[in-house]
Amino acid sequence: MKFFTTRAGTWTGFGAAALVLFGLAPLLLSGFRLGLLAQFLCYAIVAVGIGLAWGRGGMLTLGQGVFFGMGAYLMAMHLKMADAEFRGGPGAVPDFMELAGIRELPAYWAPFASPAFTIAAILVLPTAFAVLLGLAVFKRRVKGAYFAILSQALAGAFAILLIGQQSLGGFNGLSRFRYFFGYNLDDPVNQQMLYFIVAGVLLAVVAVSLQLRRSRYGELLVAVRDAEERVRFLGYDAANVKVVAYAVAALFASVAGAVFVPIVGIISPASIGIVPSIMFILGVAIGGRASLVGPVVGALAVAWAQTALSEQFPSAWTYAQGLMFILVIALLPGGIASTAAVLKRIPTKRATVEATT
Amino acid sequence: ACGSKAGEETAAVESCVDTSGDTVKVGSLNSLSGTMAISETTVRDSIALAVKEINAAGGVQGKTIEIVAEDGASEPTVFAEKAEKLIREDCVAAVFGGWTSASRKAMLPVFEDNDSLLYYPVQYEGLEASENIFYTGATTNQQIIPALDYLAETGVESIYLVGSDYVFPRTANAIINAYAEAHGIEVLGEDYVTLGSTEFSTIVTQVKSAGADAVFNTLNGDSNVAFFREYANVGLTAEEMPVMSVSIAEEEVGGIGVENIEGQLAAWNYYQTVDSPANGSFVEAFKAEYGADRVTSDPMEAAYTSVYLWAATVEKAGSFAVADVQEAADGVSFDAPEGTVVIDGDNHHVSKTARIGEINADGLLYTVWESEGPIEPDPFLEGYDWAADLAVTE
Amino acid sequence: MSIALSCKNIEVSFDGFKAVAGVDLDLSRGEVHFLIGPNGAGKTTLVDAITGLAAYTGSVVKDGEELRGRKVHHIARRGIGRTFQTATVFENLTVAQNLDIAAGAGRSPWTLLRRRRHLPQNVVDTMERIGLADRADTPAGVLAHGQKQWLEIGMLLVGDADVLLLDEPIAGMGHDERETTGRLLHDIAVDRAVAVVEHDMDFMRAFASRVTVLHAGAVLATGSVDEVSGDPRVQEVYLGTAKESADAATA
């Protein structure tokens, strides 16, 4: 393990991951399974952000679905606009609006015809929202379970809000995307391209997270997690430290949502409410919140297990899923990432210094 | 290595359906977990029943039908994922299932891109027609409009609209508003609650004080229980202010408690009590298979029917190939429990008999009015002048 | 000797109860200023007030700047550092990381986002000074009580605080450690103002340049060690010579 913390080790790790993602996976998996993997990688991107905010920063963000959803909806709006434009020329309204009886393009949709604007919005809007919300919450020192419950309620409220927006597809959400920045989405070659894009984004996100953890900021974040008040007495504004991690996690989730949309072909409130948000967290917890790759592994494992189990036992897989959460979290506090460590010290009872949650 | 760009043709996907053996696979895709499981598990059962019966009668094209079941988990993305899996990995000839419009909208591109078939068995808001979907539940002119006609006929001059906050109720209410305007009915209020919400104190108070002649209810699922209990408890009765519901079938009546809903109205195409030989044997077979205490309902019947319609179409086409099935579909009919249904080859919907039912003390619904014969499907309401503003043809 | 921090008429009350009732206090550079007084006299509360943790009336001025109403971290940035009655360090970080963080309140975002290549010189020096050089890579959580307190003092030193408010810094230390700590404090105080809250009178006698006695939220006496220890009122409420005086110790 020590090796991977060295510079050479880091490059080796990234190299191996790239080899698996870009070489092995496309070779071994069918188009459908590769598409599924691409979808799982989106969850993994969200997980990396949660690992940072929760594992390092102690903020249990039960509402990542909000940021994931923002990214996804922003991208979906662009795809719908592109689609409408292709079918009906500039100014045409997307198909679902016609069906809902909306004849006139709502003003806030218009800018999403521009790819550049869309990408900027995906990067900026959720992040800015996270900064505002983070400031409101962290400056007032709302933390721990309070923060968790609050962010959960946020996810619930956000989903409900979206359901009520007929100009965003309401309960059905947005679906039926045909083109992605000019490319046909039903072409298998383009679907594979999408997979490569997601894989690339994941590696980039992991790299950013790694840099943040190893930086002084990373140490500061842990300090804030463990003794927030103390940090203030050293002259830092602890709220700002937290806001940064929270915003970065939001950014990752938003990007993940944005790439999720062309891959899965639909975004609806059902994918961003309370339960999906908890699923994001579960992946991270199961993989190991405090480690760098733990969240990635956990997110992939949970998503994969979910698919595999439900294919095998369509009517009883919830049992297996529930059991999986219970067993892994109760027995492996550090997640999958800690398996080795746990095996090593089975004879004794408790970790010396327990990571505070 | 980039693929085709917008405007260019994408190479057609090869279907992997294998008909060389003596079985043929079909998918059954319903929510077996999550909030929608409450309704969709019943549909799974009636699909299985139809398949069992067809197999017992020799299968389709001499082949035994094999069901691949998947759980849509009440999530549209899962429906899309599982549909793709059924098509591409299991190579099914057709998929039966879906319930919410969101799940259907999510699956639609999957079926179109992979050129496969979905049989969707639930009444819905209309305004859709895909080559790759067969809609065997009612569209609005086979359910909502007859319900409105019935209310108008019985002298209702004002209504109050209550619905769950999602697409079907919103679209339905848009249609109702247009209808009401054209027919001089006053809409006194329109309220939406979150799916699954059980707090109806405010709404029922408002309904009561508005004093409409009738309530048009597009609530779905659990909310109905809370709504009708509250409704009964503030002293509102079916005589005083009837409620016309379009999503309450035999299953739901059990959960609401018949004492709270007796005498209220519903609009569907099928009730367990429909008096026909076909229904007699359907109900009997269903109870034999799943227990005497189970009831049959409209979506179950539509799902059951959809399997038979598929089988009949395949027999007519003499092939399982999607193109052949699409080609042969027009005019295929089946003597369904609800009466004869016929596929409309243009819009892939089926003709259906509309029925207004009243809920009786035994928990079953009894027909109090029915259309003269099956109504032709008109998903885009092209035959109704007052609806001209509502929808656009695709 | 210059006045580093000047408190005028500080009052802190909790739901009507005055924990600090009009205290004037000047802390000068070059002095180790002891704050003593019975349990509950308001010493910790006074420190809380100065560092922005408790709301108060009155005024606290450092280098001509009024600190009242400022946020905790602003006050810390003005060079006022404190330790806590029970040591609080970052348990999951190493000694070196603890100090590095304490040294970096003024760092730019850019520096923060980069990896620490080597420890800043003042961190290395401070580790030496507080006797934890050989435990640089030990997580602070496993340090003994006393070591944590040294680490806390060290964290103030690297942070360039020039007013240090130490709440019972030698609690739990053995005799030798007390000596070491005392000398350290004197050393530190050469160009800083150090205020120490303590109940250990031997320690106070050995190292105090100046003593202020609080009693029931107010200043009872102030002066040199001898002046204060000779004050009969101080003996009565605090030092005690016999059993009887304990009864008077109620705050």
Next chain:
Amino acid sequence: MLRLRDLACGYGRTPVVHGIDLHIGPDEVVAVMGHNGAGKTTLLRAVAGLLPAMRGTVELDGTDMTRRPANRRVKAGMAYVPQGQQCFAHLTAGENLRLVADGRRHGKALIDAQLDLFPALRPLLGRQAGLLSGGQRQQLAIARALITEPRLLILDEPTEGIQPNVVAEIESTVVGLAKRGGLSVLLVEQHLGFALQAADRYYVLRSGRVASEGSTGVEAEGRVREAMSI
């Protein structure tokens, strides 16, 4: 009274205390001294039952306590005052005392006895313990321990943070209780003077082992200093 045989304990897998033999006789006051980090607190936590023993045994009056949870050791007559002025912060001071007095025969009288001992606590009974000053909390903690009518009182640096005249008070109380009979005391104390004055015998720990032990007569101070400063 109390006998530790080859007791080892620690955190995680690393032992901090390596095989300690120690005994306390009836009505005896025994002081444990040692540098910061020598393992005094760790030892006391193991005696009190908050840390599992890795090896060895803890016996109280001949009964093996090694596997008993902390609360049952209290019922057997041990009372432990942990280091660091700990109290139930969300309860009032009065409730802190009543908590342990509940279910005891003369609960009220016991509380009163403690309040006589620590008169400073009387006016604070209605205040939330978490808001008390450090010294007030420490007094509360000792009072709480005494209410359980222990036969063995375990004190971890009890005078830390307490004003001098009350320190003297506590000292005489502890010694007095032991003298009066029925109470043995295991005391960890940094204050050499206090420790040697209060205790009958002493142990010096160094790196989790007993480096020196003996009685606290004349010359004890020299021996202790020597044992500690190596």
Next chain:
Amino acid sequence: MDLLVGQLFTGLSTGSILLLAALGLSLTFGQMGVVNMAHGEFIMAGCYTAYVVQQVVGDAGASLLIALPVGFAVGGAMGLVLETVLIRRLYHRPLDTLLVTFGVGLILQQVARDVFGAPAVNVSVPEALRGGVDLLGVTVPKTRLFIMALAVLAVTAVSLVLRFTPAGRRIRAVVGNRDLAETAGISSRRVDAGPFFIGSGLAGVAGVALTLIGSTSPTTGQSYLVDAFLVVVAGGLGRIKGAVVAAVALGALQAVFETYSTASLAKVGVFIVIVVFLQLRPQGLFTLRTRSLA
């Protein structure tokens, strides 16, 4: 006037339902810091208890009276099992309890589905509670009056126990500092089980009561969970008084929003109000301060 009275009543009524659902949480979450996501499923278990009892007893009135204590026992027993088997290992990892109990909730839902079937079942309302009474010109359903009375009773009982009994003191002590409680002679194991039993039992009672107005299906509990957590948070962790005020306030707020916009938007509105409110009172309505830095 009617509208105002109606609003007032609706607020109180919604509030008392929220309160009933949240009261158990204010023990398990508020006092013990356990984020029990299976609390909703305990409520659901209470609903099914009412159903089963009614199947056995027949008479709706008698079965309601029997189901209330039985529901308490069923919920309590489930809580006890959960505490003993899982939560016990997790007291030092409060946020992990959230994830584990989420898994438990999933399993319980599926169990309900397999035992009772996915569709909702009916629990009949006793004759005596059918219909409404006219109060100041509005019709108030008797079922809601019953629930209000039950909520008042439950709250009173719980706060008296916590405040004034030795058991209550012990609970608060263990919650505050387990090790210290042990050394004060309190068996934290035994004490932990107490609030968990009561809290979960209250969920069961809530479930029984909620059958009077809502549905009984495997997902029933879910609809109450998030709101119940919000009540506890807004009220201030572990403060029964806070939970009462917060429940009624949220209920009233919801009712007002609903009247002037839609019910769905009302949820969003309530959330926004809570975020704004936490700006003013970050630790909730009623809080206990301490001087520690933790």
